[in-house]
Structures are given as structure tokens and as C-alpha cells.
Amino acid sequence: QLRQKIGVMFGNPETTSGGMALKFYASVRLDMRRIESIKQGDQVVGNRTRATVKKNKVAAPFRTAEFDIMYNEGISTVGDLLDLGVTYDILVKRGAYYRYNDEPIGQGRESSKEYLRQNPAVAAEIDALIREKAGLPVRQAGA
Incomplete structure (x- = not known):
């Protein structure tokens, strides 16, 4: 869950709630964003999603992946x-x-x-x- 920091002029104003402890304890942190909606006609049937690894203690961080998440199907x-x-x-x-x-x-x-x-x-x-x-x-x- 994202929150906005007030008064941030440079850098990313987004932060996660819960203080600093969750950021330190987590082994893997992912930032998942919807890129676009997948439509059949006028009906939305899924989302194109980009996942960015923000923190990873077990493998290489800062990688990105894009994939489709379809409703009633999954990835x-x-x-x-x-x-x-x-x-x-x-x-x-x-x-x-x-x-x-x-x-x-x-x-x-x-x-x-x-x-x-x-x-x-x-x-x-x-x-x-x-x-x-x-x-x-x-x-x-x-x-």
C-alpha cells in the first residue's frame, strides 16, 4: 500500500506504510503497476502488469518483468x-x-x-x- 510523502521535491514521493521496520525485515519487495487494460470489445478482461524488484536479499534486485493477468485465469x-x-x-x-x-x-x-x-x-x-x-x-x- 502506497502513501505520498508531503513536500518531496526530488526523488520519489511514494512510501509504504508501517514505518522503516517492514522495509528492513522484508527479503523481497516488489513494485507492481498496471501498464494497460486488456480488452475484448468494450469489456476489460485483464491487465498488462509490470513488476519491478525493489529489494531482493536472495537474488539480483532491480529487475523488471511484464506479464498479463487475466481475470478468472491468473497470469x-x-x-x-x-x-x-x-x-x-x-x-x-x-x-x-x-x-x-x-x-x-x-x-x-x-x-x-x-x-x-x-x-x-x-x-x-x-x-x-x-x-x-x-x-x-x-x-x-x-x-
């Missing part, structure tokens, strides 16, 4: 597949279009996510390629 795994697929050059994004193996997946982020939901074999293939390029263990079938 969108297919949204992460799209983001990481583009990052690792597995998917090609030109304008609003996503392509995999020179075949169009969809126009726009939401239609591409829907395609991956409808085609779990393609999503699993992209997931395996991402894990291979990132040096992570590949998921076994049925696990």
Missing part, C-alpha cells in the same frame, strides 16, 4: 509464450501480426493468444523451443 501462460517467443526469435512479430514457421498465428496479441489456446500442440512446441534456447529443462509430456 497468462500463452501471453508469456508470445513475449518469450519474440524475444528468442522463435516467433516473428511484424506490426500486429505474429508468425511461427512462416505461418500466421494471428493478428493482434489477443487473437494470437486464442490461437495458442486452441492449438496446444503448437504451444507445447513453442514452449519446448523457448526452454531449449533459455537453457531450461524441457517439460515431459503429461507432466
Whole structure:
């Protein structure tokens, strides 16, 4: 929960309530902000969120991550597949279009996510390629 400090001219005027003790005792502190709303038509179905690590005693601090939080679903795994697929050059994004193996997946982020939901074999293939390029263990079938 954020509060505003009065009279701060330089630096961030935001602070957390509870005094200094909570800041010292915490092992990990995250700053999570909504970047944009995800809409289907006029209805909001989720939020694009940015998480910034403000303090971390167990790993590297000051890193950021962006992900989709969908209502009634949670963190969108297919949204992460799209983001990481583009990052690792597995998917090609030109304008609003996503392509995999020179075949169009969809126009726009939401239609591409829907395609991956409808085609779990393609999503699993992209997931395996991402894990291979990132040096992570590949998921076994049925696990």
C-alpha cells in the first residue's frame, strides 16, 4: 500500500506504510503497476502488469518483468509464450501480426493468444523451443 510523502521535491514521493521496520525485515519487495487494460470489445478482461524488484536479499534486485493477468485465469501462460517467443526469435512479430514457421498465428496479441489456446500442440512446441534456447529443462509430456 502506497502513501505520498508531503513536500518531496526530488526523488520519489511514494512510501509504504508501517514505518522503516517492514522495509528492513522484508527479503523481497516488489513494485507492481498496471501498464494497460486488456480488452475484448468494450469489456476489460485483464491487465498488462509490470513488476519491478525493489529489494531482493536472495537474488539480483532491480529487475523488471511484464506479464498479463487475466481475470478468472491468473497470469497468462500463452501471453508469456508470445513475449518469450519474440524475444528468442522463435516467433516473428511484424506490426500486429505474429508468425511461427512462416505461418500466421494471428493478428493482434489477443487473437494470437486464442490461437495458442486452441492449438496446444503448437504451444507445447513453442514452449519446448523457448526452454531449449533459455537453457531450461524441457517439460515431459503429461507432466
